[in-house]
Amino acid sequence: MTAPAADPSLMRGAVDLAREAGALTLDGFRTERVVPLRKDDGSTVTETDLAVERFLRERIEAEHPDDAIVGEELPDRPGTSDRTWVLDPVDGTESFARGVVTYSTMVAVLDDHGPAIGVICSPAVGETVWAGRGLGCWWNDRPTRVSDTTHARGSFVATSDQEDWPLEAWLEARRAGVHVRDWGNAYGVGLAVTGRVDAFVDYGLAVWDIAPMPVLAREAGGRYTALDGTERLDGRIGVVSNGAIHEELLGMLRLGVRDPEGVPTWSTGPDPGGDATI
Numbered sequence: 001m002t003a004p005a006a007d008p009s010l011m012r013g014a015v016d017l018a019r020e021a022g023a024l025t026l027d028g029f030r031t032e033r034v035v036p037l038r039k040d041d042g043s044t045v046t047e048t049d050l051a052v053e054r055f056l057r058e059r060i061e062a063e064h065p066d067d068a069i070v071g072e073e074l075p076d077r078p079g080t081s082d083r084t085w086v087l088d089p090v091d092g093t094e095s096f097a098r099g100v101v102t103y104s105t106m107v108a109v110l111d112d113h114g115p116a117i118g119v120i121c122s123p124a125v126g127e128t129v130w131a132g133r134g135l136g137c138w139w140n141d142r143p144t145r146v147s148d149t150t151h152a153r154g155s156f157v158a159t160s161d162q163e164d165w166p167l168e169a170w171l172e173a174r175r176a177g178v179h180v181r182d183w184g185n186a187y188g189v190g191l192a193v194t195g196r197v198d199a200f201v202d203y204g205l206a207v208w209d210i211a212p213m214p215v216l217a218r219e220a221g222g223r224y225t226a227l228d229g230t231e232r233l234d235g236r237i238g239v240v241s242n243g244a245i246h247e248e249l250l251g252m253l254r255l256g257v258r259d260p261e262g263v264p265t266w267s268t269g270p271d272p273g274g275d276a277t278i
Contacts, residue, residue, distance in 0.1 A: 003113035005134030006215075010109065014117050015130050017059055018107040021052050022123030025090060029124060030099040044093045049073050052089035052105065060085050072208045082112045086211035091120075092160075092185035101125050104186035108211035114231070118212025120186045129190040131212075131219035139194045146222035146242035147195040152252070153177035155198040155245055158191050160184025164203040166256025173252050189213055192240045193220040199241035199249055210238050217241075227253060 028048045037045050053073045060069055061077070068079030071087035085107065090096050092103035101124035109117040119130040129144070131137040137144050149155050156179045162170060165180075173180055183191055184202065186209070192200040193216045202209065210233045217224035223243040226235020229250060237257075241249055 003133060006109070006116040006132035008132065008135060011117050011130065011132035011135060013063070014107050014109060014119050015121075015128060017056065018105050018119040018121040018130075019123075019128055020059075021056050021089060021107070022105040022121035022128075024048075024052050024055060025096065025103070025105065026123050029096065044097060045073065046090070046093060046097055048096065049090045049093055053087055056085075056087050056089060056107070070207065072206065083116075084110045086110060086208050088186070088208040091209065092187065095185065102183070102185060102187040104190070106186050106208065106212050108208075108215075110211060115211060115214040115233075118214070118216040120190050120212060120216070122187050122190060125187075127190060129193060129216065131193070131216045133215050133219070135219065137193055137216055137220035139190075144194045144220060146193060146217075146220045147198045148244075149198045149242060150244045152245045152248040155179065156181060157199045157201055157249070158183040158188035158197045159201045160188065160203075165201075165253075168256035169253050172255050176248075176252060178249075178252070186212075189216065189240050192242070193217060193222060195220075195242070198245055199239065201249070201253060202238050203236070205236055205238050207233050210235070213238055213240050222246075225250070227257060 025048055050073050053071045057069055066079055066081040068084040069077040088106040090103055091106050096103040104120050104122040107119040116133045121128045129139050154177055158181055188200040191197040213224040214231050217240045223246045224240045226232045227237040
């Protein structure tokens with residue numbers, strides 16, 4: 001049975017909320033107030049990450065008190081409705097802390113039918129990409145689609161860090177004529193669903209990194225999967241593509257991955273560890 005369309009007013013509210021949160025990040029961007037700290041897992045956090053997630057949670061709790069909330073920086077909040085908000089206040093904290101413009105605020109809504117709404121706001125470049133199930137994908141208030149590239153050869157694939165790729169996968173992509181570029185984090189997802197690149201690949205993901213991807217990809221005419229070809233949100237490796245090159249790309253990415261859950265075994269150098277999207 002086809003899942004029902006998302007509520008248009010809820011989608012618009014999620015977009016507005018993400019844009020407001022994104023605007024808050026600009027207050028500290030490229031200022032001396034940005035002091036990067038290390039979390040227990042070795043990844044980076046700033047006070048902006050925490051302040052923006054608090055803002056998002058306060059607004060959601062006030063406007064949707066029955067909904068659950070899952071975020072990167074603060075404890076989960078249980079709910080009694082069928083909806084869960086998934087938040088990444090600053091996706092690409094390393095970029096944010098170093099004054100690089102490709103960080104984003106991500107907001108997603110899941111319901112009983114799966115991902116319903118996905119929003120990526122990249123405030124430093126003035127871009128917001130969003131989608132609602134059955135409502136299309138939008139880029140700064142105009143409809144958008146994935147690319148029409150039909151073969152991996154000559155395609156452009158964005159990623160957060162080529163060093164995260166298993167050596168076998170990276171070499172095969174090179175042999176196949178794929179142009180891999182470090183245009184990563186959530187901004188890279190936005191590039192893929194607006195057709196500016198043909199795919200986005202990331203390793204070491206958590207649910208707040210992945211949650212917006214399925215609905216964004218599908219509504220833009222593309223495809224999202226984990227490495228096993230399913231739309232699971234816990235696959236740790238996420239692939240967003242225009243659909244036409246998806247299976248070819250998955251075949252390359254599976255090289256060098258020996259963990260049954262799809263976590264790569266790096267072929268050269270140290271395991272980068274941590275969350276590859278931070």
